[in-house]
Amino acid sequence: xxxxxxxxxxxxxxxxxxxxxxxxxxxxxxxxxxxxxxxxxxxxxxxxxxxxxxxxxxxxxxxxxxxxxxxxxxxxxxxxxxxxxxxxxxxxxxxxxxxxxxxxxxxxxxxxxxxxxxxxxxxxxxxxxxxxxxxxxxxxxxxxxxxxxxxxxxxxxxxxxxxxxxxxxxxxxxxxxxxxxxxxxxxxxxxxxxxxxxxxxxxxxxxxxxxxxxxxxxxxxxxxxxxxxxxxxxxxxxxxxxxxxxxx
Amino acid sequence: xxxxxxxxxxxxxxxxxxxxxxxxxxxxxxxxxxxxxxxxxxxxxxxxxxxxxxxxxxxxxxxxxxxxxxxxxxxxxxxxxxxxxxxxxxxxxxxxxxxxxxxxxxxxxxxxxxxxxxxxxxxxxxxxxxxxxxxxxxxxxxxxxxxxxxxxxxxxxxxxxxxxxxxxxxxxxxxxxxxxxxxxxxxxxxxxxxxxxxxxxxxxxxxxxxxxxxxxxxxxxxxxxxxxxxxxxxxxxxxxxxxxxxxx
Numbered sequence: 001x002x003x004x005x006x007x008x009x010x011x012x013x014x015x016x017x018x019x020x021x022x023x024x025x026x027x028x029x030x031x032x033x034x035x036x037x038x039x040x041x042x043x044x045x046x047x048x049x050x051x052x053x054x055x056x057x058x059x060x061x062x063x064x065x066x067x068x069x070x071x072x073x074x075x076x077x078x079x080x081x082x083x084x085x086x087x088x089x090x091x092x093x094x095x096x097x098x099x100x101x102x103x104x105x106x107x108x109x110x111x112x113x114x115x116x117x118x119x120x121x122x123x124x125x126x127x128x129x130x131x132x133x134x135x136x137x138x139x140x141x142x143x144x145x146x147x148x149x150x151x152x153x154x155x156x157x158x159x160x161x162x163x164x165x166x167x168x169x170x171x172x173x174x175x176x177x178x179x180x181x182x183x184x185x186x187x188x189x190x191x192x193x194x195x196x197x198x199x200x201x202x203x204x205x206x207x208x209x210x211x212x213x214x215x216x217x218x219x220x221x222x223x224x225x226x227x228x229x230x231x232x233x234x235x236x237x238x239x240x241x242x243x244x245x246x247x248x
Numbered sequence: 249x250x251x252x253x254x255x256x257x258x259x260x261x262x263x264x265x266x267x268x269x270x271x272x273x274x275x276x277x278x279x280x281x282x283x284x285x286x287x288x289x290x291x292x293x294x295x296x297x298x299x300x301x302x303x304x305x306x307x308x309x310x311x312x313x314x315x316x317x318x319x320x321x322x323x324x325x326x327x328x329x330x331x332x333x334x335x336x337x338x339x340x341x342x343x344x345x346x347x348x349x350x351x352x353x354x355x356x357x358x359x360x361x362x363x364x365x366x367x368x369x370x371x372x373x374x375x376x377x378x379x380x381x382x383x384x385x386x387x388x389x390x391x392x393x394x395x396x397x398x399x400x401x402x403x404x405x406x407x408x409x410x411x412x413x414x415x416x417x418x419x420x421x422x423x424x425x426x427x428x429x430x431x432x433x434x435x436x437x438x439x440x441x442x443x444x445x446x447x448x449x450x451x452x453x454x455x456x457x458x459x460x461x462x463x464x465x466x467x468x469x470x471x472x473x474x475x476x477x478x479x480x481x482x483x484x485x486x487x488x489x490x491x492x493x494x495x496x
Contacts, residue, residue: 014373061372080369088376121328124309125262126378128336 005100007078009065010093016129016239017089020056021063030054030090034065037085044070051104051246052111055198057238059130062093062245066104104246108193110174112244113200115188115236117208131185132240138211140180145217146210147176147188150203150224157227159203160196161235169196169227176203189244198235206233253348255326257296257313258341264377264487265337268304269311278302278338282313285333292318299352299494300359303446305486307378310341310360310493314352352494356441358422360492361448363436363484365456379433380488386459388428393465394458395424395436398451398472405475407451408444409483417444417475424451437492446483454481 011034019027023035031048038046051064073081078095086092116131123133150156150173157169175191188207190200206223209215215223215233223231259282267275271283279296286294299312321329326343334340364379371381398404398421405417423439436455438448454471457463463471463481471479 012372012374017373059374083370088371089373091370091373093370122331122339122341123336124260125265125337125339126260126307130374 006066006068006098006102007075007095008098008102008104009067009078009082009095010245011063011065011090012061012093013059013063013090014129015054015057015059015242017087018056020058021050021052021054030060030063031065033086033090034082037082038067040085041073041081042070046070049104051108052195052243054241054243055201055238058241058243059239060243063243064104064108064246064248066098066102107248109247110191110193111195111246113190113195114242114244115190115200115204115240116242117186117188117204117236117240118184119186120184129239130242132237134208134211136212138186138208139213140178140186140211142213142217143188143207143211144178146207146215146220147178147203149217149220150176154224155227156196156199156224158223158229158232159199159206161198161202161229164197166196171196171199178207201236201238201241202229202232204236204240208236209233252317252320252323252345254314254316254346254350255323255343256346256350256352257315257326257330257343258493259311259313259338260309260341261307261311261338262377263302263305263307263489265335266304268306269298269300269302278308278311279313281334281338282330285330286315288333289321289329290318294318297352299356300443300491302489302491303449303486306489306491307487308491311491312352312356312494312496314346314350355496357495358439358441359443359494361438361443362490362492363438363448363452363488364490365434365436365452365484365488366432367434368432377487378490380485382456382459384460386434386456387461388426388434388459390461390465391436391455391459392426394455394463394468395426395451397465397468398424402472403475404444404447404472406471406477406480407447407454409446409450409477412445414444419444419447426455449484449486449489450477450480452484452488456484457481 018030021030023031035048048065048067075097079092082092118131119134153172155170171194173192177189266278269278271279283296296313296315323345327340330340366379367382401420403418419442421440425437
């Protein structure tokens with residue numbers, strides 16, 4: 001019997017119900033809950049590798065997770081089999097067979113994150129888990145100009161929270177756009193070939209400082225050059241961030 | 249000191265976090281949580297009257313609640329004062345002064361409910377609390393035709409779950425529309441001068457039976473005439489229902 005080399009799953013989750021993606025000893029994480037479900041179906045200990053280790057509170061619409069099956073199941077049946085035992089806060093949207101050498105982080109061409117923030121007096125009960133409320137008006141034009149200064153291949157050391165060793169702090173930012181939607185909602189979209197630890201939220205927090213008038217768009221150049229996390233703005237709240245998709 | 253006659257609040261809540269609107273002895277309900285917050289601010293026992301006693305799991309974007317204040321606060325400050333102590337699942341959106349004789353149920357011209365359902369293999373983690381999943385395809389055109397038969401002044405006894413005594417089971421339905429949106433989402437909108445106990449969900453459940461092909465649009469006439477709850481379809485799940493607004 002030939003068993004598929006590897007299966008690539010696209011999964012969505014509500015980050016407010018997990019202690020982040022990465023496995024931990026005690027608390028339920030996306031990885032641990034998924035591995036438990038996979039192990040049950042495969043009747044064997046299964047390890048799942050994700051495309052990005054989203055933090056506690058960060059959501060995903062299109063996270064990618066990869067595993068090596070021990071049982072032969074038609075690939076299109078994997079989502080149904082897993083969703084039958086997973087909690088509603090974690091859903092497998094699709095599955096496809098990939099080669100033995102496929103790696104969800106190494107082979108990713110780019111990742112797309114979105115951040116939702118709102119300059120309103122209150123958040124509705126339906127958005128409070130997914131939106132960060134900024135209690136002051138923001139200069140969105142200034143934030144857009146600041147964002148443009150981060151486009152291209154840059155050293156993002158100033159936007160990295162240390163704790164995870166990396167070979168290089170250079171990443172290429174393809175897009176960093178902001179748009180204002182109805183009801184004071186501001187949506188920030190970040191597309192890069194990779195993100196350092198808490199990089200997306202550090203960029204958002206820094207651009208919010210620009211929006212508040214505490215930094216100028218031009219300051220972004222100095223912050224990049226400093227290669228010092230203390231020069232950038234605070235790390236924005238996790239709840240506003242969603243991993244939209246990973247492109248291969 | 250003149251104290252405002254009555255204050256009318258417009259509130260939103262996530263029904264999945266309350267045991268319905270109406271006060272109960274033990275469990276947290278919208279009314280009990282709101283009365284507790286109002287009593288704290290007013291330094292007196294405050295009673296709040298709602299425009300509709302939504303069931304456990306039913307959401308509201310524009311529920312109306314009325315109370316008689318015991319302290320003098322500028323009316324525009326009530327939302328801020330209340331939101332500072334209410335949980336994030338219950339938000340006061342606005343406040344206005346109304347006359348001594350205002351009654352949120354009696355004076356309502358009409359109420360607008362929406363029901364979200366989806367014919368999909370799974371619900372995303374972000375919509376599972378607000379959408380009802382129907383695991384089969386639905387004939388939306390047939391459902392629309394069935395809905396038209398409920399428009400006008402009708403006796404809705406067949407769509408009432410008994411348990412609450414009412415003077416009359418006649419209500420006037422002004423609008424009952426369905427539209428299919430992207431991603432298999434079907435949105436049903438119901439506008440009437442009043443709704444009997446579980447009437448909106450009984451109508452939705454019955455129209456779903458039409459959509460499944462178990463009832464024809466023409467059957468709706470017989471169901472109305474029967475004045476018998478057993479003739480209509482099942483009561484649709486609470487989670488798909490939202491009280492959108494109450495018009496005065």
